[in-house]
Amino acid sequence: MNVVLIYPRWDYPTFGQLQEPLGLLHIGAVLKQHDHEVRFFDLAIDAIERVDEAVKSADLVGISSSTVLFGRACRVLDRIKESRPDLPVIIGGPHATLSTADAVMKGFDAAVIAEGEYTIVDIVEALEKGSPLYEVAGAAAKKGDEVVFGPARGFETDLDVFPDPDRTLVDYDKYFDDEIQFVGMMSTRGCPYSCLFCKPMLDKVHGNKVRRRSPRRVAQEMANVSKTLGYKRFLFKDDTMVLGGIDYFVEFERELAEAGLPDSKWVCQARVDQISAPLLEQMKRCGVEAIAFGVESGSQKVLDFYNKGIKLEQTIRAFDLCHEYGIGTLAFVMLGAPVETREDLEGTVRLVERIRPDSLSFSIATPGPGNALHDYAVDNKIRNVSSPEGNDYQYNTDPISLSLVSTQDVAWAARGILDAVPNTYYREELEARVNRLAAQAQA
Numbered sequence: 001m002n003v004v005l006i007y008p009r010w011d012y013p014t015f016g017q018l019q020e021p022l023g024l025l026h027i028g029a030v031l032k033q034h035d036h037e038v039r040f041f042d043l044a045i046d047a048i049e050r051v052d053e054a055v056k057s058a059d060l061v062g063i064s065s066s067t068v069l070f071g072r073a074c075r076v077l078d079r080i081k082e083s084r085p086d087l088p089v090i091i092g093g094p095h096a097t098l099s100t101a102d103a104v105m106k107g108f109d110a111a112v113i114a115e116g117e118y119t120i121v122d123i124v125e126a127l128e129k130g131s132p133l134y135e136v137a138g139a140a141a142k143k144g145d146e147v148v149f150g151p152a153r154g155f156e157t158d159l160d161v162f163p164d165p166d167r168t169l170v171d172y173d174k175y176f177d178d179e180i181q182f183v184g185m186m187s188t189r190g191c192p193y194s195c196l197f198c199k200p201m202l203d204k205v206h207g208n209k210v211r212r213r214s215p216r217r218v219a220q221e222m223a224n225v226s227k228t229l230g231y232k233r234f235l236f237k238d239d240t241m242v243l244g245g246i247d248y249f250v251e252f253e254r255e256l257a258e259a260g261l262p263d264s265k266w267v268c269q270a271r272v273d274q275i276s277a278p279l280l281e282q283m284k285r286c287g288v289e290a291i292a293f294g295v296e297s298g299s300q301k302v303l304d305f306y307n308k309g310i311k312l313e314q315t316i317r318a319f320d321l322c323h324e325y326g327i328g329t330l331a332f333v334m335l336g337a338p339v340e341t342r343e344d345l346e347g348t349v350r351l352v353e354r355i356r357p358d359s360l361s362f363s364i365a366t367p368g369p370g371n372a373l374h375d376y377a378v379d380n381k382i383r384n385v386s387s388p389e390g391n392d393y394q395y396n397t398d399p400i401s402l403s404l405v406s407t408q409d410v411a412w413a414a415r416g417i418l419d420a421v422p423n424t425y426y427r428e429e430l431e432a433r434v435n436r437l438a439a440q441a442q443a
Contacts (some may be wrong), residue, residue: 008042164224415434
């Protein structure tokens, strides 16, 4: 079967370095493993006219979409259906998982729920046999005028059984500039923590247990990337890579050497309460260059509201240790919690000044569908989002109607933390974000 896969970043801004959508590359790998022909398009770099041409000979189109991009995904769907109304178009990704009926009722022929590697193969088989898609495990489709869900499908416990993402589907030269070149990696799926702005969404997408690939498979994939693409710098997209502790990285060091890649460099995300001097020493032996931490706030009250499960002193200790061991740091800060006061914002500015991150990214607390913050905002009638794009925490300004601080206060804090990190990456884009907040405050 001829399958076209699409990531619908169509005429939509991207913050920071453009990253390849690994989920679709995993789907592409599985389809090719079953002898299907696959073409992939990322509309951030591929013209929509290329999709128009590809769908002329396609037997199936698959689109992966977040809630933020769902409006774009629907535009792509309408364009495809206009030229080929009978061509099956399915949707997967977070929005299809969290708002399945909504996705199907918008006109998609089926929605893939959660992990898609097995489901996509069964959907192709159902299409070849002429079987109803609503009978496929892990999928949903219309039966008459109603949305019918197929049998539930569990999560694969052994991620090593899946093939590596098929990176031959993308042109990496279009993704990376000359300054920063990271190839995306995933070593785990899932997160055991309960932050208000992520859960239970992540559990629905990845399951409620953390699953990991073996260090050997990860090292082998990195070595293959180095051999075929010439890149030796990697960005681990795991929610938190360091759950395996020191033992994992001892084995990882051994497997990198075995794979012929002892000199690779990589960055990852971690929680501040996971960091210790012995762990950082071992991670450095494996090639870590920098770690990004969810700092979120300089107020313990706000951290507790987020159910973050960390203490301010742990944040300070983690950053001090990284500075001591020469490991770069990035601080993710979240402004605009509904319980936040001016004093809390001032505490956040002071914390960023104290921990001295090498780079910074700040966002606005956003009650997106699927997270507990969304339910809180709805219950308290303070959610202020009216479009899919309004869920984009990188670009929105007031997704929550705040009563304790003004947008001007939030803009002040954003300016303060940005000024505290003068050499941050993507400063121009962060300046634009501050300016949007300031403009909203004056509106």
